[in-house]
Amino acid sequence: MWVPAVICGVGVLAPVVCLVADAAQAEPRQIWQTVWRWRNLELIWNTLALGVAVLGMTTFIAIPVAWLTTRSDLPFKRLFTVALILPLAVPGYLIAYTLLSISGQYGAAFVLTGVPLPRIDGFLGAMVALSLYQLPYLLLNLRATLLDLDCGLEEIAQSLGHRPWHAFFTVVLPQLRPALYAGWLLVALHVINDFGVVSLMGYPTLSFALYQKLEVLDGVGASWVALILLVAAGSLIGIEWWLLRRLRLYRVGTAVPAVAGVVALGIWRWPAMVFLLFLFVGSLFVPLATICYWATQADYGVLWLQLQTALMHSVGVGLPAAVAAVALAAPIAYLARRYSSKRSLFLERFAFVGYAVPPLAFALGLVVATLAFARPLYQTVFILVYAYSLHFLAEAVAPLRAALFRASPRVEEAARSLGHGQLSTLVRVTLPLLRPGLVAAVSLVLLSCIKELPLTLVLAPPDFETLSTQVWKNTEDIRYAEAAPFAILILVVASVSVFVLLRIERSP
């Protein structure tokens, strides 16, 4: 039973070790020259600046939105919530595509009205695209906490003479800290690891530079940038772990939460509505309208074949990867339930490792490892399947765990006491109970694989185009119309994954 966990650990860590070994092989002088360069400092600075900007922007939007959609008497709360969470499943490069394809001298705005919108790219473009893309992660975390926060505390603070605003800052906000930290970790990790947005926006961060070095076949340089990326991701997880560990000490036992009171907004409801409407239009309406416009401009003669091929490639690689990921995740989820919380947490961390390792660094490690040990596999779909399944393992664990949670071990024991052996119990009780979880896990991973960009770009065989690489390449070449049909297919995939996610969340 431990074997899958070990496979995951080794599978993820081995390429990383190869990467380190490869980086260390270079001559000291060369290392010195690659690492201590003004350019590297600039890249780190750029990455940091983008991270801070995105964290700030998402936080300032997410806190009021989370509060408005949980605690106020704002009309259409449900609609706004769904609309603002939907971008969750939309890959960043697609958002970047819509921003780019609407602005500038080739943008939809100029083509349609003749008035050029200033081109949204560089730092500003990356920040806006990543913020829109990351907002749902923070929003979901905050909403979940706000919804089961003990409102009694807020009321007590008010009864002790604090004004409502003051009560929010002194009582509610501190309790949101765990949700904020967890959300910030995810957002920061995604910013560091992001490739799609920064590459299209032309904003040089660490991962973009890593890709550029790979393009010009600067192996040592790429390896060292990848190492810096790994250290950054590792320290982020370390910081979050430290913050949350300190917080947990202060947590009081779960109180029975008082029913959340609804705060009447009064005259403030109008600015609130305008704010949310603006967000809604910006994050959902404009992108959809832009994509639809460009889709009508495309010439489908050649595209039709390309679309079919890309779809076939995406599903053809994604499906085996999804099955492999679930096959690895099932024993992990099963063990996590069987063992004490400490050991199970450790196991689940294993599944998370593949997700946290920056995809470009992981891809580079895999390239180095296959060239060294498994040359025939280099640039084959096997490596892509391997990379996908380990990278998205964590996504398979969650639905499986939820399904297992509903099936108590007693149920299996009941089957045993009724005369069914271990195999019969597995087939007739455990698997039927797991089936919805298995289906959800396979579909989630499959959809994520289809949307995945950096691993696909680096590891796919030459001329192996998928839906995601087609969107990216066409956007890079400013062929917005040609990118649109692929983008629409990705959007369909994204909406299906949101649907699956909501189904998992709703199941008791």
Add this chain to the structure above:
Amino acid sequence: MDQPVVQGVSFDVRPAEVFALVGPSGCGKTTTLRAIAGFERNCGGEVRLGDRVLQDATRFVGPEKRGIGLVFQDYALFPHLSALGNVMFGIRHLPRRHRRQAAVEALWMVGLMDFEKRMPHDLSGGQQQRVALARAVAAGPSVILLDEPFSNLDPDLRYATCNEIQQLAHRGGLALVLVTHDQQEALSTADRLAVMNEGRIIQTGKPQAVYDEPETAFVAHFLGHTNLINVKSNGRFGTCELGSLELNQPAQGRVCVSLRPEQISMQPAPSAGSIPVGTVTARQFKGHDITFRVRLAHREFVVQTEHEAAFGVGDQVCLVPRQAAMVVDRQE
């Protein structure tokens, strides 16, 4: 984990008998039950069913081959099967075409006609328990184990369940072992019971016998309320705060005795005399009886009287034992 959870637990259950393992939570009752069912592999000792050795130093029969039914505390119904599907799941000893009929009959037996198609989540807690019971019975075991069968039920259902369990044993000839921390249910349901504490059986016997003649202070205290009194004894009599006491067995020196609240009668204090006098500190009216707390010589006694007793808080009373006090083992 060096200390075994259960140690030196030994008892036998006969056909057509309800046997209760009763003790405070964490005393090892459930572990004992799981060992009988075959879910605790690494334990020493022996489990036998009739002439068949199910488990000893060399042999281990898996839970599926023991033929011992089990009803879990949370019922553990298969959530993906209907009530009928749940019951049919365990029927393997009959030819396929008879299974359905047998399952329907089992559901009838527990009073769940017309519930065959219901899924577990559409059933109330009491109904779920009945399905679990029907499922265990339909599999045709000679022994059924019940883990805390009363814990998730409201009082009316408790009474019905108690009846059902007794009928299953006495009419159906099954041996039933139930585990409970509720001494009231154990006393009223079981034909025999064993009181457990800290992984050991303290006393085994018929409910009335164990209640009337507890061997240790723990048993006296756990089964019903009692007053534990230190007595200076000399043969059949002893002296304590209440004055002179008759003992149920001769003893010498300092011993501990148990006098249950209903075994003490309360009388108005005489105006003069040498009998020790106490003060009523609390009066708790409970319908058919009244519980008094009486402060006497720096300690409190609990006394239970019929509901006419006309004493109030602050009254001076003296306490007279109605019967001989039980000498109990002070040590656990």
